[in-house]
Amino acid sequence: MKITEIAIRRPILTFMVAFAFILFGIIGVLRMPIDLFPKVELPVAVVATLYPGAGPEEVEQEVTKELEKQISTVSGVKEIASRSMENFSVITVTFDWGIDLDAATNDIRDKLDLILPQLPKEVNKPYILKFDPSMIPVMNLALIGDVDEATLTRIAEDLEARLQRVSGVGTVIRIGGVEEQVKLFINPKALYQTGITLDNLIITLKAQNLNFPIGYFNYQNEKYLLRVVGRFNDLRDIENLIIGYKNNQPIFLKDICEINWEKEEKENYVRFKGKDCIFFAVQKKPQANTVVVANNLRKEVGKIQKELPENINFLIVFDTSELIKRSINNLVNNLLLGAVLAVFILFLFLRRLGATIYVAFAIPLSLFFALFSMYLIGFSINILSISGLAIAVGMLVDCSIVVFESIYRHHELGYEPIMASQKGTEVVGTAVTASTLTTIGVFLPLLFITGILSVFFKELSLTVTFALLSSLVVALTLIPLLTSKFFRWEEKEERGIKKFFKDTYERLENFYMKIIKYALEHRKLIVLFILGLFILSLSLLAVIGFEFFPEQQIRRLEVNAEMPIGTNLYTADKAISELEKYIMEKYENDLDGIVTQIGGAASIYQTIAQDIKTSSGVITLVLKREKKGRIKELEEDIRKKAKEIPGLKVRVASTRGYVQFAGVGGNNLNIEIYGDDLENARELTKKIISAIETIPYLVDLKGSLEEAEPEIQFVVDRNKAILYGLTPYQIGYALRTKMVGEVATKYRTGGKEYEIILKLKREDIDDIRNIENIFVNSQFGQVLLKDIAEIRLAKAPGVIEHKNTQRVATITGNVVGQSLGRVAMKVKNIIDKLDKPIGFSIKITGAYEEMVKSYRDLFFAILIAIILVYMIMSAQFESFLYPFVIMFTVPLAIIGVIFILFITNTTFSLISGIGVLVLVGIVVNNGIVYVDYVNQLIRKEG
Numbered sequence: 001m002k003i004t005e006i007a008i009r010r011p012i013l014t015f016m017v018a019f020a021f022i023l024f025g026i027i028g029v030l031r032m033p034i035d036l037f038p039k040v041e042l043p044v045a046v047v048a049t050l051y052p053g054a055g056p057e058e059v060e061q062e063v064t065k066e067l068e069k070q071i072s073t074v075s076g077v078k079e080i081a082s083r084s085m086e087n088f089s090v091i092t093v094t095f096d097w098g099i100d101l102d103a104a105t106n107d108i109r110d111k112l113d114l115i116l117p118q119l120p121k122e123v124n125k126p127y128i129l130k131f132d133p134s135m136i137p138v139m140n141l142a143l144i145g146d147v148d149e150a151t152l153t154r155i156a157e158d159l160e161a162r163l164q165r166v167s168g169v170g171t172v173i174r175i176g177g178v179e180e181q182v183k184l185f186i187n188p189k190a191l192y193q194t195g196i197t198l199d200n201l202i203i204t205l206k207a208q209n210l211n212f213p214i215g216y217f218n219y220q221n222e223k224y225l226l227r228v229v230g231r232f233n234d235l236r237d238i239e240n241l242i243i244g245y246k247n248n249q250p251i252f253l254k255d256i257c258e259i260n261w262e263k264e265e266k267e268n269y270v271r272f273k274g275k276d277c278i279f280f281a282v283q284k285k286p287q288a289n290t291v292v293v294a295n296n297l298r299k300e301v302g303k304i305q306k307e308l309p310e311n312i313n314f315l316i317v318f319d320t321s322e323l324i325k326r327s328i329n330n331l332v333n334n335l336l337l338g339a340v341l342a343v344f345i346l347f348l349f350l351r352r353l354g355a356t357i358y359v360a361f362a363i364p365l366s367l368f369f370a371l372f373s374m375y376l377i378g379f380s381i382n383i384l385s386i387s388g389l390a391i392a393v394g395m396l397v398d399c400s401i402v403v404f405e406s407i408y409r410h411h412e413l414g415y416e417p418i419m420a421s422q423k424g425t426e427v428v429g430t431a432v433t434a435s436t437l438t439t440i441g442v443f444l445p446l447l448f449i450t451g452i453l454s455v456f457f458k459e460l461s462l463t464v465t466f467a468l469l470s471s472l473v474v475a476l477t478l479i480p481l482l483t484s485k486f487f488r489w490e491e492k493e494e495r496g497i498k499k500f501f502k503d504t505y506e507r508l509e510n511f512y513m514k515i516i517k518y519a520l521e522h523r524k525l526i527v528l529f530i531l532g533l534f535i536l537s538l539s540l541l542a543v544i545g546f547e548f549f550p551e552q553q554i555r556r557l558e559v560n561a562e563m564p565i566g567t568n569l570y571t572a573d574k575a576i577s578e579l580e581k582y583i584m585e586k587y588e589n590d591l592d593g594i595v596t597q598i599g600g601a602a603s604i605y606q607t608i609a610q611d612i613k614t615s616s617g618v619i620t621l622v623l624k625r626e627k628k629g630r631i632k633e634l635e636e637d638i639r640k641k642a643k644e645i646p647g648l649k650v651r652v653a654s655t656r657g658y659v660q661f662a663g664v665g666g667n668n669l670n671i672e673i674y675g676d677d678l679e680n681a682r683e684l685t686k687k688i689i690s691a692i693e694t695i696p697y698l699v700d701l702k703g704s705l706e707e708a709e710p711e712i713q714f715v716v717d718r719n720k721a722i723l724y725g726l727t728p729y730q731i732g733y734a735l736r737t738k739m740v741g742e743v744a745t746k747y748r749t750g751g752k753e754y755e756i757i758l759k760l761k762r763e764d765i766d767d768i769r770n771i772e773n774i775f776v777n778s779q780f781g782q783v784l785l786k787d788i789a790e791i792r793l794a795k796a797p798g799v800i801e802h803k804n805t806q807r808v809a810t811i812t813g814n815v816v817g818q819s820l821g822r823v824a825m826k827v828k829n830i831i832d833k834l835d836k837p838i839g840f841s842i843k844i845t846g847a848y849e850e851m852v853k854s855y856r857d858l859f860f861a862i863l864i865a866i867i868l869v870y871m872i873m874s875a876q877f878e879s880f881l882y883p884f885v886i887m888f889t890v891p892l893a894i895i896g897v898i899f900i901l902f903i904t905n906t907t908f909s910l911i912s913g914i915g916v917l918v919l920v921g922i923v924v925n926n927g928i929v930y931v932d933y934v935n936q937l938i939r940k941e942g
Helices: 002-009 011-031 056-071 101-118 149-164 188-194 198-208 235-239 290-307 320-350 353-360 362-376 383-393 398-412 417-441 444-448 452-485 496-521 523-544 569-586 604-609 625-642 678-692 718-723 728-740 768-772 820-833 847-877 881-886 889-903 910-922 924-941
Strands: 044-050 077-085 088-095 127-130 139-145 169-175 180-186 211-219 222-229 242-246 249-252 257-263 268-272 278-284 312-319 556-562 591-599 616-623 649-653 668-674 698-703 708-716 742-749 752-760 775-778 781-784 789-797 799-803 806-815 841-846
Touching: 002 011, 002 417, 002 452, 011 362, 011 452, 044 056, 044 101, 056 077, 056 088, 056 101, 056 789, 056 799, 088 101, 101 127, 139 149, 139 290, 139 591, 149 169, 149 278, 149 290, 149 312, 169 290, 180 235, 188 242, 188 775, 198 242, 198 728, 198 742, 198 752, 235 257, 268 278, 268 569, 278 290, 290 312, 290 320, 312 320, 312 591, 312 616, 320 353, 320 362, 320 383, 320 496, 353 362, 353 398, 353 452, 362 383, 362 452, 383 452, 398 417, 398 452, 417 452, 417 847, 417 910, 417 924, 444 452, 444 847, 444 910, 496 523, 523 889, 556 569, 556 625, 569 591, 569 616, 569 625, 616 625, 625 649, 649 698, 649 806, 668 678, 668 820, 668 847, 678 698, 678 806, 678 820, 708 728, 718 728, 728 742, 728 752, 728 775, 768 789, 806 820, 820 841, 820 847, 841 847, 847 881, 847 910, 847 924, 881 924, 889 910, 889 924, 910 924
Parallel strands: 180 752
Antiparallel strands: 044 088, 044 127, 077 088, 077 799, 139 278, 139 312, 169 278, 180 257, 211 222, 242 249, 268 591, 556 616, 556 649, 591 616, 668 806, 668 841, 698 806, 708 789, 742 752, 775 781, 799 806
8 A cells, every 4th residue: 555655664754643643632632622522502491581570470461471572483493491480570581503593692682672662661581591500600619607607708708809810710619608788678657657659768768879870170270070979879878868847847767767778688698618608609601611720719718717716617518520520540550451462462463562562552643633623623521532542442453453463474574574465464454444444434434413412422423523534544554664673573482481372272263163153054043043132132131121320429419499388488498497407417427518508599590590489409429439430329318308298399410511411311201291281280280190199219309280389369340449549560569678678778887888678677568458458658648558459368389480482381200210111101101191181191201201312313323324334335346236244244233232131130222322333433443354354355365
């Protein structure tokens, strides 16, 4: 072959090219970022809209539906899912893969701008957020100290600012602590006597607390800035503010309000190892590297801890970079171990150290070439790219072995070293090229898989391709060069261990010849035997079962705990803390940390990601590395203990982070119930849960409409309200101000801003009778609430979900100890037998739906791979028959795969399917070389 002749004729050039690739590979490794998964831009955007004081049905009808109509007209939208909750609308928009997400979100923004003027004026401007893996916290931190909560909060505010300034940090989310507010508690009787309305009071407070810019003024050759200074300087300014006159006497704010510094109402509790704390979740910037940002944060946390008092600790709870570094290190170790084993086995068969070294040289050279190629096209060092190298490492010497054996055989026929190298390489060059192309060919279909999996397997496929192509080049150039110039051809008498391996090899060879001879003499029997094995192996798939991704042993476990809807924060905390204490006492020696958050979401990110209410909480457990094997035992024990706590329900999941964030992985099974009538949907939800909760291995069942949320309704008598010139909006606004509170204005002091809240005292609204006697201002004077509205106790849905603008109720559950596919089929069989109301439909989704789609794509990829492999072999042999014969090795590989899975009690997963795909290209390699050599012998011997 021409390339072989050039390599032998110009050895210095060949060596320099080889060393250049090693050098550039090292440079690539040093410069490539390290991450857990490849960089990916998810085609998902979220539209979050705040509607203060509105219930789920109002949010759905007045906000969510209107926004959905506009969003559905944006091009490239694949799916729209929404949740309408108290005060909040969250719409998740999924686009087609490959779309320009920046352009798409701009289109959404333009469409929403058209509808905003038509929404209620209390609705805030929608917040549009692009889903990005950088939203996953790089590091979680906890601030704990033997100080009061207000002091700890002030320290936390300073630390938040310092963390925000760390290089690569995007957002710092602070959870816990308490803010101080200026509370203006209204005296209803005093307010009534003054005749001042709440609207006028709020307008006065805002107008009086103001610094007003006027402009510029030139005076005596100098330019002066003009502004009116009228902000409150201290509480006395607020107390002595004149808000009106009565009988020519000024009315001061302190005459109708009690003015106090108070802590804001508690919305959540946060604890670390049972102690109250302030929790930090630190996110990186989209382009920043996780490991680098985490290292920067560790340095800053170390500095902060040295500066804090001894009774205050700033602790790292969870560091994502540790998982990344540990995963990459494990893969690299496996890669190196695989390389060592490959070289060792190579030596056992070659029995020559020099030959082994020459052939084994293909491994590092090919790996460095692949790493350099990865660097050029912008890949990172992640578990998929390293997995690609680990998969390829055992195949990198295949071509070199065949070439070396051919060269050695031609030397034994009497050729000189240089001619033997050229002739030997030429004889097998076409075969090894074809075998390499068949192996590479099976990875090409992976590039046609749609969705998140295409992004993941793209790096794996291209990494293997780079490595195999470079191994082919090494086999056709470096191996002939080394054998022709440096290999010692003299035969020495083999003794000791070498003789033992030689004799063993010859015995194996003789045994193999007997098997071949028997197979040729009993062809029908062998074919029937293999066919029987193949059928038997396929039948074992029903026993093995199917799942999406194999279970992972990780250190982090999340327990979502929930009390009945409507439970107040104090009661929920009491129940969840009982479970928390049980875990801490029993598993104290197994845990590195335990973080408990109870109550409302601390940020927009949590509102989007989780349905957190005052009645629910999340307990996050971080196990010690050596204890992560106990995670299943821990999950079962937590579920068992939760059943002993009245009213408490838990959902336990150990699979979290990027994989589920990206929409893949996990073992959850969701059931979606489509229908408009909420009451029918609620009853159907209960019926389904009752029917499937008896299925073993299906746990943590929860329905989105299973429970209704208690509410107090103020039903306005329109006829009476009109007599006073009142509308439902005016009544609702007055009630919200008095009962919940209204931010009238803000007070600045000491460089910090505090809210001034206007509301009634708790004792004035602690009973229905007191609420009935609340005065509402009208243009004809003040009127009692009970005279214009009826108060009712009722129940309403806590959340209303939509899928593609249609109402949907969701049942979620987790599958443990059994394959996801098998449990999903049992659920489907039960659901099919249930009676459904007219207009309702049911669909099984979640990880099961993603699994079905992924398997469909995978089987398509395997089919395309088989066709590609056949086409490559047909082109090589110029025959349709020989490739057809070689393809019979594929069923044999499938037999081996299924039996190994059965023996090791391993479920067939998507990763197993990728293994089958790779085998399609590997198992034909020996057949290609064998058939090619047989054809050469036939042509040679006539």
